[in-house]
Amino acid sequence: MKNPTTVERKSERELVVTRTFDGPATIVFEAWTKPELLQRWWVPKSFGMSFLSCEADVRTGGTYRFVFSHPDFDQPMAFFGRYIEVTPPSRIVWTNEESADGPVTTVTLEEKDGKTLLVLSELYPSKEALDEAIATGSTGTGAASEQFEQLDELLVTLV
Amino acid sequence: MACAITETLELRRHRVLEASQSGHLRALHRRVILNQMVQYQCAQLDTSFAALSDATRRGVLERLAQADASITELAEKFHMTLTGMKKHVRVLEQAGLVVTEKVGRVRVCRLGSRRLEEEAEWIERYRRLWEARFDELDRVVDELKRERRVDDTRSGGKSVDAGENGK
Numbered sequence: 001m002k003n004p005t006t007v008e009r010k011s012e013r014e015l016v017v018t019r020t021f022d023g024p025a026t027i028v029f030e031a032w033t034k035p036e037l038l039q040r041w042w043v044p045k046s047f048g049m050s051f052l053s054c055e056a057d058v059r060t061g062g063t064y065r066f067v068f069s070h071p072d073f074d075q076p077m078a079f080f081g082r083y084i085e086v087t088p089p090s091r092i093v094w095t096n097e098e099s100a101d102g103p104v105t106t107v108t109l110e111e112k113d114g115k116t117l118l119v120l121s122e123l124y125p126s127k128e129a130l131d132e133a134i135a136t137g138s139t140g141t142g143a144a145s146e147q148f149e150q151l152d153e154l155l156v157t158l159v
Numbered sequence: 160m161a162c163a164i165t166e167t168l169e170l171r172r173h174r175v176l177e178a179s180q181s182g183h184l185r186a187l188h189r190r191v192i193l194n195q196m197v198q199y200q201c202a203q204l205d206t207s208f209a210a211l212s213d214a215t216r217r218g219v220l221e222r223l224a225q226a227d228a229s230i231t232e233l234a235e236k237f238h239m240t241l242t243g244m245k246k247h248v249r250v251l252e253q254a255g256l257v258v259t260e261k262v263g264r265v266r267v268c269r270l271g272s273r274r275l276e277e278e279a280e281w282i283e284r285y286r287r288l289w290e291a292r293f294d295e296l297d298r299v300v301d302e303l304k305r306e307r308r309v310d311d312t313r314s315g316g317k318s319v320d321a322g323e324n325g326k
Contacts (some may be wrong), residue, residue: 002297005290007282014287019293020325023300031299044291072275120289134281 012127013102017120025111028118029059029085034059043068056145060086064094085134210254215239216247220256220270227269230259 003020010016021028031037035056043049049070056064065080081095081102090109094104103122110117124130200220210216215237222228222236234244248268251257 002294005286007286009278009282009288015282017286017289019289021293021297021300027300027303028296030303037299037303041292041295044288044295046291047288118293126324134278135162148301 003082009130010121013057013124013130015122015130017118017122019118021116021118022114023110023116024114025089025116028116029092032092032120033086033088042066048072058083058086060084101125101132103129103133210250210256213247216251217249219251219268223257223268223270227267229263229265229267233268282289 001020003022005017008016026069033056035054035058038056039051039054039104047070049068052067052069054066056062056066060083062083063080064083065078067076067078069076079096079098081097083092083094084104085091085093091105092106096105101124103124103128106121106123108119110119124133127149161176189265218237222233228236230241230244230248232249233239237244239247248257248259251268252259252271255271257268259266259268261267284288
């Protein structure tokens with residue numbers, strides 16, 4: 001059975017995602033920090049997106065740039081930023097610089113009895129920035145997400 | 160029976176909210192705990208139910224659906240004391256149906272629930288994205304674990320071999 005993924009709006013400007021993995025922290029860390037592995041899970045198949053390129057120099061001070069394509073969009077989408085802190089195998093902190101008020105994302109991995117608890121926090125610069133992300137998400141990207149869902153339904157019938 | 164009443168109240172609440180202008184519904188800070196969504200919604204429904212059981216409070220919602228209002232304005236409209244109206248507003252606020260904000264010396268009331276619903280929806284979509292990613296990540300982790308196990312057995316075997324050769 002799959003482990004549950006939970007999300008909580010921890011404060012006015014912070015979202016926290018938690019998930020447990022049935023494996024040691026070293027392995028989960030590796031899957032986050034090797035671009036060839038990251039590419040295999042970062043864009044879920046069901047979202048219809050695919051990587052055009054995935055560059056990630058995962059070390060303190062390094063940068064990343066992910067470029068995706070989606071059949072619904074003419075232009076590719078780029079996501080980029082810097083790694084503020086990388087401490088194997090327990091902590092990765094990076095910026096999200098594709099938008100002006102992007103969050104700082106912190107992933108921590110805590111191993112216990114061969115399992116790893118992952119806590120991902122997205123800390124926005126202000127309450128307004130997170131509210132704004134949510135507000136635009138419920139109109140703009142919200143519509144896109146509905147399209148993705150419709151596309152998913154279509155794919156199911158075609159398979 | 161209880162369900163029917165709840166549904167009617169929910170319908171009413173939705174109608175009131177539909178009539179509201181989304182531009183007014185900003186700035187609601189509330190914790191939304193997604194993994195407890197069901198319990199949360201039940202609790203929310205209970206407080207909504209309690210909040211909506213009073214005719215004045217239903218009137219206040221309908222009034223706020225037209226435009227934001229101060230507690231003083233609401234008290235005047237419903238021929239109540241300021242203290243009495245404050246109590247009603249607090250009940251509505253606790254149910255997440257109304258949010259209040261101090262603007263200068265005036266406390267302004269506005270409908271708050273749609274914002275909450277939008278936020279809950281957005282957070283659920285965000286959760287689903289991470290869930291989908293992590294379900295794929297499970298596969299990668301499983302595969303790496305299997306590889307490591309094979310490596311371990313191999314290197315373990317080698318050292319045994321070496322030991323035997325040494326003999």
